[in-house]
Amino acid sequence: MTSQASAPAYRRLSVEERRSQLLEAALSLFAQRAPEDVSLDDVAEAAGVSRPLVYRYFPGGKQQLYEAALRSAAEELEQCFAEPAEGPLTERLSRALDRYLAFVDQHDAGFSALLQGGSVIETSRTTAIVDGVRRAAAERILDHLVVKDPGPRLRMTVRMWITAVEAASLIWLDEDKEPPLDELRDWLVEQFVAALVASAGSDPGTAAVVRAALVMERPDGVTGVLVRRVLPVVGNAAHLL
Amino acid sequence: MTSQASAPAYRRLSVEERRSQLLEAALSLFAQRAPEDVSLDDVAEAAGVSRPLVYRYFPGGKQQLYEAALRSAAEELEQCFAEPAEGPLTERLSRALDRYLAFVDQHDAGFSALLQGGSVIETSRTTAIVDGVRRAAAERILDHLVVKDPGPRLRMTVRMWITAVEAASLIWLDEDKEPPLDELRDWLVEQFVAALVASAGSDPGTAAVVRAALVMERPDGVTGVLVRRVLPVVGNAAHLL
Numbered sequence: 001m002t003s004q005a006s007a008p009a010y011r012r013l014s015v016e017e018r019r020s021q022l023l024e025a026a027l028s029l030f031a032q033r034a035p036e037d038v039s040l041d042d043v044a045e046a047a048g049v050s051r052p053l054v055y056r057y058f059p060g061g062k063q064q065l066y067e068a069a070l071r072s073a074a075e076e077l078e079q080c081f082a083e084p085a086e087g088p089l090t091e092r093l094s095r096a097l098d099r100y101l102a103f104v105d106q107h108d109a110g111f112s113a114l115l116q117g118g119s120v121i122e123t124s125r126t127t128a129i130v131d132g133v134r135r136a137a138a139e140r141i142l143d144h145l146v147v148k149d150p151g152p153r154l155r156m157t158v159r160m161w162i163t164a165v166e167a168a169s170l171i172w173l174d175e176d177k178e179p180p181l182d183e184l185r186d187w188l189v190e191q192f193v194a195a196l197v198a199s200a201g202s203d204p205g206t207a208a209v210v211r212a213a214l215v216m217e218r219p220d221g222v223t224g225v226l227v228r229r230v231l232p233v234v235g236n237a238a239h240l241l
Numbered sequence: 242m243t244s245q246a247s248a249p250a251y252r253r254l255s256v257e258e259r260r261s262q263l264l265e266a267a268l269s270l271f272a273q274r275a276p277e278d279v280s281l282d283d284v285a286e287a288a289g290v291s292r293p294l295v296y297r298y299f300p301g302g303k304q305q306l307y308e309a310a311l312r313s314a315a316e317e318l319e320q321c322f323a324e325p326a327e328g329p330l331t332e333r334l335s336r337a338l339d340r341y342l343a344f345v346d347q348h349d350a351g352f353s354a355l356l357q358g359g360s361v362i363e364t365s366r367t368t369a370i371v372d373g374v375r376r377a378a379a380e381r382i383l384d385h386l387v388v389k390d391p392g393p394r395l396r397m398t399v400r401m402w403i404t405a406v407e408a409a410s411l412i413w414l415d416e417d418k419e420p421p422l423d424e425l426r427d428w429l430v431e432q433f434v435a436a437l438v439a440s441a442g443s444d445p446g447t448a449a450v451v452r453a454a455l456v457m458e459r460p461d462g463v464t465g466v467l468v469r470r471v472l473p474v475v476g477n478a479a480h481l482l
Contacts, residue, residue: 152416152419152420153420153428156409156412157432159408159412160405160408160409160412160432161405163404163405163407163408164401164402164404164405164408166404167400167401167404167405168397168401171397171400171401175393178393179393179394186443187394187440187443190439190440190442190443191398191401191436191439191440193439194435194436194438194439195432195435195436197435197471197474197475198431198432198434198435198467198471199428199431199432200471200474201431201466201467201470201471201474202427202428202431202470207474210474210475211474211477214475214477214478214481215477217478217481219480219481223478223481224481225442226439226442227475227478227481227482228481228482229442229443230438230439230441230442231482233438233441233442233448233451233452234438234451234455234468236452236455236456237455237458237464237468239460240455240458240460240464240465240468240469241468241469241472
């Protein structure tokens with residue numbers, strides 16, 4: 001099982017480095033196939049180490065390794081939404097989405113297996129890790145919206161959009177990564193703007209957020225382009241005014 | 242285990258009736274607690290029959306009973322979206338959502354367990370049943386949008402909205418069924434209108450659908466109210482025009 005080429009490096013890694021190396025090998029395997037189709041043998045082989053060594057680091061076996069890999073992926077995903085509070089909201093969101101979608105692109109099969117459920121390795125603990133990422137992403141976005149105490153309507157809008165982003169990512173993987181990532185990103189940002197604006201209609205808290213955010217938007221940004229493109233489409237809704 | 246009161250009815254039911262009775266008993270138990278916390282004994286007791294009788298109908302035990310109950314719930318959910326193609330689109334959607342949300346309200350714990358995953362009883366087969374409902378709902382909605390060959394952008398918009406409806410239902414259950422169902426329904430319809438309008442900005446196929454649908458909307462309907470409420474909020478976006 002041990003690859004000869006990497007054997008010399010065997011003793012040189014620290015515990016933390018070795019752990020990272022094994023997690024990285026596991027993540028890249030989970031990215032290629034469903035967790036239940038990855039064995040500890042495969043991970044040992046990919047990392048160029050012996051199976052007993054994998055067990056020494058993850059005595060709980062595959063389930064433990066999977067959860068550790070998941071947690072490491074979760075941390076990486078949460079980092080995607082770390083973004084300085086500068087400039088128009090849609091530009092910050094675009095940068096966060098660029099990072100998030102790059103992660104989806106890189107981990108495709110593993111990302112699907114993780115989010116679609118039905119994996120034999122899924123437990124209430126793994127579900128909790130995934131839910132933690134969703135919650136963290138929602139909190140980061142609410143921070144950017146600069147609301148001290150967001151109401152239930154605004155919270156629901158943000159959480160629904162996050163679910164929609166996940167669904168769109170899965171559909172995108174399923175449809176051979178079409179459309180190109182920058183189109184998908186702009187479309188997701190537009191959907192967020194639309195969801196916020198619609199909620200603003202019946203929720204004063206969201207309306208205040210939208211008013212403040214719109215002032216910062218640039219004419220050549222996503223919102224400006226969206227507004228100018230949408231106006232002619234809704235032109236024959238004059239009877240609704 | 243057999244309740245004396247219901248014993249006399251024991252032999253009078255046909256095979257189909259008995260099966261329905263057991264599924265109904267199972268569904269109402271799954272509505273109160275997670276599938277893994279429901280035993281065949283519980284189902285037998287709730288239906289007022291013996292445990293061996295439950296096994297005769299579902300020799301595969303709990304897993305088979307759960308899948309059959311899930312399939313029956315899936316059929317019921319798919320029926321929610323059956324709606325005559327008459328009148329404004331948002332009114333049709335409102336009626337479908339009323340039925341869907343009533344189902345969520347009635348089956349609360351079971352609905353959460355089903356959709357949130359992480360249930361020990363979840364398998365790729367149960368996931369496929371749930372996905373089947375999502376797909377069927379998307380097809381019904383696309384039928385109402387009267388598009389012969391919906392493009393990928395329109396399909397994605399509809400599928401994302403369906404995921405968002407699911408997420409909103411789970412959040413609603415989680416938040417002690419707040420807001421009231423009619424508010425939640427109107428808000429979900431508004432979100433659909435907003436998502437379609439935003440997609441229309443960059444997708445000619447969706448734009449054609451939106452133009453045709455808007456003509457049918459009534460001033461006092463969801464879209465009319467939304468448009469009039471949103472206009473003042475976006476009033477300070479004049480610099481984007």
